Amino acid sequence: MNWINGLGRGWKALVAVACVLCLLVTPAVTVKHENFKTCDxxxxxxxxxxxxxxxxxxxxxxxxxxxxxxxxxxxxxxxxxxxxxxxxxxxxxxxxxxxxxxxxxxxxxxxxxxxxxxxxxxxxxxxxxxxxxxxxxxxxxxxxxxxxxxxxxxxxxxxxxxxxxxxxxxxxxxxxxxxxxxxxxxxxxxxxxxxxxxxxxxxxxxxxxxxxxxPETEQKEGExxxxxxxxxxxxxxxxxxxxxxxxxxxxxxxxxxxxxxxxxxxxxxxxxxxxxxxxxxxxxxxxxxxxxxxxxxxxxxxxxxxxxxxxxxxxxxxxxxxxxxxxxxxxxxxxxxxxxxxxxxxxxxxxxxxxxxxxxxxxxxxxxxxxxxxxxxxxxxxxxxxxxxxxxxxxxxGYTQLPQQFSIAHHQCRWNYVTDEDVKDVDRKFDKSKIPYDVIWLDIEYTDGKKYFTWDPMTFPDPINMQKQLDEHQRKLVAIIDPHIKNEGGYSVVDELKSKDLAIKNKDGNIYEGWCWPGSSHWIDCFNPKAREWWKTLFRYDKFKGTAKNMFIWNDMNEPSVFNGPETTAPKDLLHHGNWEHRDLHNINGMTFVNATYDAILSRDKDEDKHPIRPFVLTRSFYAGSQRLGAMWTGDNQAAWPHLEASIPMVLSMGISGFPFAGADVGGFFGNPSKELLARWYQAGAFYPFFRAHAHIDTRRREPYLAGEPYTQIISQALRLRYSLLPAWYTAFHEASTTGAPIVRPNYYVHPSDEKGFAIDDQLYLGSTGLLAKPVTKEGQESQDIYLADKEKYFDYFDFWQYEGPGTVSVAAPLDTIPLLMQGGNIIPRRERPRRSSGLMKYDPITLVVVLGNSGDAEGTLYLDDGESYEYQSGAYIHRRFKYSTSTSSLTSEDVSSPGKKTKEYLKLMEKVRVERIVVVNAPEGWSGKKEVEVAEEGGAKSGKSGKAELEWHGKVEGKAAWAVVRDPGVRVGEGWKIQF
Structure with missing residues (x-):
């Protein structure tokens, strides 16, 4: 679009509209290499x-x-x-x-x-x-x-x-x-x-x-x-x-x-x-x-x-x-x-x-x-x-921030939900179809003429009522705000940007004008401390009217994307705060914008509440350190099998690069996926740390309830799996926020002695849980080869079929199945009651899956807090380590938290949250005649509650491991206890 430079303003506006219309009617094409430099x-x-x-x-x-x-x-x-x-x-x-x-x-x-x-x-x-x-x-x-x-x-x-x-x-x-x-x-x-x-x-x-x-010699481009x-x-x-x-x-x-x-x-x-x-x-x-x-x-x-x-x-x-x-x-x-x-x-x-x-x-x-x-x-x-x-x-x-729990659940997005009634209708249809989700997203069309911090009065006349409906089931709204500010007279945001001198400058020191979605635009310079302070003010509830506490922000186009710029980005000779050239700091530019938005959301809530909630910001552009501020996604992918396949190594790469809160657009942004591809993509997305479905404005609607059977049911099963494992995911996020560990992990990270697995990038481990997933990424595939790096026993997550390494094993993977194994020696926490959103699961009981391997021992952790505030920094959290010892045939709960001034208050709040079930996979054959287990809470029979609980035994069947269930052992998640088998 560089030829736009030679046009007058009126023609430029028409061209911009025409280009957007082209996007709506032309079929998808591959990247235009001529727009981007090679090394030469x-x-x-x-x-x-x-x-x-x-x-x-x-x-x-x-x-x-x-x-x-x-x-x-x-x-x-x-x-x-x-x-x-x-x-x-x-x-x-x-x-x-x-x-x-x-x-x-x-x-x-x-x-x-x-x-x-x-x-x-x-x-x-x-x-x-x-x-x-x-x-x-x-x-x-x-x-x-x-x-x-x-x-x-x-x-x-x-x-x-x-x-x-x-x-x-x-x-x-x-x-x-x-x-x-x-x-x-x-x-x-x-x-x-x-x-x-x-x-x-x-x-x-x-x-x-x-x-x-x-002396200059004339040289033509390309010579x-x-x-x-x-x-x-x-x-x-x-x-x-x-x-x-x-x-x-x-x-x-x-x-x-x-x-x-x-x-x-x-x-x-x-x-x-x-x-x-x-x-x-x-x-x-x-x-x-x-x-x-x-x-x-x-x-x-x-x-x-x-x-x-x-x-x-x-x-x-x-x-x-x-x-x-x-x-x-x-x-x-x-x-x-x-x-x-x-x-x-x-x-x-x-x-x-x-x-x-x-x-x-x-x-x-x-x-x-x-x-x-x-x-x-x-x-x-x-x-x-x-x-x-x-x-x-x-x-x-910096480590990734501990995010709000809603942000690690299921997000539903497209460019664009067209009215506030459309949003409410989609919300109701998810409920009617009994499909869980936590967040619905708005792309640029919600604004009044591409002017950020505004709502289109015709299509979104009542955004507050829209957010109230979402809040009824503890759901959130995320709206897009980009760094390009529409250059239009009477628009207060751009008027302030100019009058306060807070925009990026051209090489001559004058405000830079480029072209993006709104047409003529200026870009906020977030390297300038005054610009960041001004940006905070724009998000206040009294300034950004129509926003509520359950609305969060998506920063897109922050590379920055400039339609008429070189390589679709900003000229390198632009000037930033301190007269640094853009060439010097280009890759940090996007992070400064997210930094400003993060601080703005935090400040917005501090103005209203002494106990602010954690911000959520999604970014497309990032640099080292961006992980401190929120999530990222892999950008404008296609609804094609190779893009689904590539998403797994891309997400793994982000995790080992210190930015674990990563995902890819489920279903593919461009194009219309087949129903098989859509179902398989949801199954893969269930193992992205950031799990969002998103689609281009020109695509057909593809909310899960529209897929038809059996696809809607298959997608729903993948979503319910994600929700049931949220305790494990949140625990993995806590670990990432304190040690920098990836949330999903490649084989070399988990098995650094295994040279055969160093190039494997199509399967992943979830945190420290021992869960090993290898989503299907090829059309028509109904089995999956999974590489096991160690001699440990592995068990199918769903039916406890037993596998053992080292080497490759074949796992059945019909369309309704996600290849997912549990490594012996781990204890996996989950919540099994289906809910409409993660917020409604806050006080649900916990199930512990104890997976016994070669040693007969197992261990795992669980981290819980309120999932939204910073009170965990004052001790308002539960952090337990569960251990099963084969030498004593007992399962114990050990406190690994550091108490603070809010600890007692939080434990009181959570005292009714109990362990609902204990499932022991690969249970010892000696349990086959047992009918009950002994339970002692907080220090044993002398100092705490004690009693018995029923033991239900299931013996080996064909290639499946024996397993046992303890139902309602009567112990609380936040307390110490011991169960004697």
Missing amino acids: QSGFCRRNRAYADTALSNSKWQSPYTLDSSTVKFDKGILTGVVDKKITNTDQTVRLPLKVTFHESGTARVTIDEEKRQKGEIELRHDSKARKERYNEAEKWAIVGGTVVSTGAALNKDAEKGSTRVMYGPGSKFEAIIQHAPFGVQFKRDGETQIKLNDRGLMNMEHWRPKVDK EAVVAESDNIAEDESTWWDESFGGNTDSKPRGPEAVAMDIEFPAYQYVYGAASHAGPLALKETRGGDGKYSDPYRLYNSDVFEYEMDSPMTLYGAIPFMQAQKKDSAVGVFWLNAAETWIDITKSTSSANPLSLGIGGTTSTDTHWISESGLLDLFIFLGPTPQDVIGAYGELT
Whole structure:
């Protein structure tokens, strides 16, 4: 839509309307690759790839970066020095301050900056207002903890000449070896090298320089640039000072300033992360070849229309966090840079030593990270377990917030429910069909002419009454609010945005005008503290009239999406608060907007209530740290089987990238799914942490009650399964909020010793429950092969059919069945009474499923609180550990909470919540003659209640395990007790 730029305002409005109409009548098409750059079309990526090609093809190549030994200092856990970059064919040297910080958490941080220029030393073009230094504020948005400097880190005095060695980490088992010439760093754990920086000499910091005008030669778009050869390194100057793509020209007043580094993971074959991409969990190689990508993974938040499968191209969010895994060892790196970033991945295999009998060769992974601007700033995590790596990253960037319980239940959305009566009618039909749901969503059509914080007076004349009906069954409303503000006179929001000077500016310092759903629009600059404070005021109940306490917010289009912008996003030479260029902070932009919305909802309720409820915000764009604020979804997918299949590795990738509250549009956003696909997608969605059905405006209605039988019943069964397991899901969310652990987990995370399972990404474990699901993602499939990594016994969730690993087992999966196994040794909490919403389940009894495996023992946890407020921070919660011991044949409940001032009050509120049933799977044969069990509450018969409960025995049948049921043992969830079998 770049050609719109040349049109007048009236024509632009007509074109915008026409384009929207086109969306309604044209069939779905695949992503338009011509709208998005390849590495070769991105100047800084092309330059650094060429740099790498030259370096790696020259056996005599040596990095031009050296650490000046005379500048090296180490004090209280921080090493500083200056890295010198020698400019080829000159006597010039660029000084790059180095700082290596060792943290108490065991994390190390390497930061390289560029010395500040003296006034007048560097001239910026266009009398630019752009800030004349490298962007250094990414940590302000991404980092919230884990940075206490280590007091135990110490120099190793045995270091060889020309290097500096620092011992750090738990038990001083970690070591950093900083090589001076050429500059490089090795990180070791227990004496073994785990990560290498600049070992291949690909480090490159494009230093600032004055622009020297040269005679211009006309070059047509798409033609090869003229490249000057200098000392065997090709210096492509064609995109140093400006760059064109798709009819847009990016002015670059600061010239070239890319940063790049090669990071090697020696002896690690598998790497994960770098979310988000539509590809396998284990990242592929990117330098071409059979089954490999030819372009690097790209991190540049963009509105990608109908993204394609199995591709490294950019999507809506960027988390530059990568992990490497080998048998019993995990490490990771976090590249703290908010600019456009590309990551090349290659692998090399060493031959086995013929004298080392039985020891094969090893595969190492080499990565090459390239960012357009900013600092060279990275964190090193040395594990040794996936839990250690992801937990340390979570400590740095923050754990996911403990969400309201409604938000982990079932959400119903489409673009758009067209009136408030339509919403109420859908709500009633869910009830009539006895299908549970918690949230209904409104897309942009609820507004008055695409003006946010308004309601269309014709279609939504009574939003309060609509929300009241939802509240009758404790349901919620979520409405969309995007960062583009309609540029229309008399619209109070845009008038204030302009008068208060809170919008993003163009390169000349004037308010930026672009095009999005409303037509002509301006964008709030949430990097500006004053803008964030103003944003809070807009959500107050007296300001955003028609909103109630059960309404929450969806932030879409926050990459930002700009219809007439380059690559459908904002020009890079726009200016933000502090005169930072948009290129410096693009990938953080979406997070700042969600941050402002989160604070606004929190502030909205604080104004009304001394006990505010937890905000819920959904975002499309994200960065490292966005997980602290809410949920994300994988964007505009298609109603197609490959998109269903891809959703599972995409959600798993988000979980191991520190953002576990993730999901995909159930049913597919574009297109109309077949009834089989819709049913299978609901079955898969039941295992997304964020579970929302959503559809494009041009699709047919597909609420579950419209599917017809048997599909409605099959979908309802999947939904009821999700609701019955909400106690397990909420417990998993609590764990994620305190340790950073993924909510749904890939095989390598759960079984880090099992090399055969490192590439598996089509099955998942739910939290620490031992539940293993492998949803069907292929048309017509009626059985499913599930890989079991261990020798433990597994049992079908529904009929207790027994399986055992290690290896692959075949599970029957007709259309009405979700392949779901329970791993022996776990205790799973659930609530089995069907309700209309999760809020109505708050005081329902609990069923415990005790799954006995090889050892005969089992363990599990349950976390409960009010599901909405912050009172759990004052002790208003229940956290119990349940243990079954085969040696004593007893099941016990143990308190693992930390009492606070609200504990007694909450326990009093929950005193009637009891354990309704105990189901023991793989029950011992010795129980077959028993009729009852002994029950003692709170310390046994002497100090608490005691009695007996009925035991119901079911013996083995064919391949199914024996099982037993204790009905109504008379014990409370919030109390200690013991049941003797």
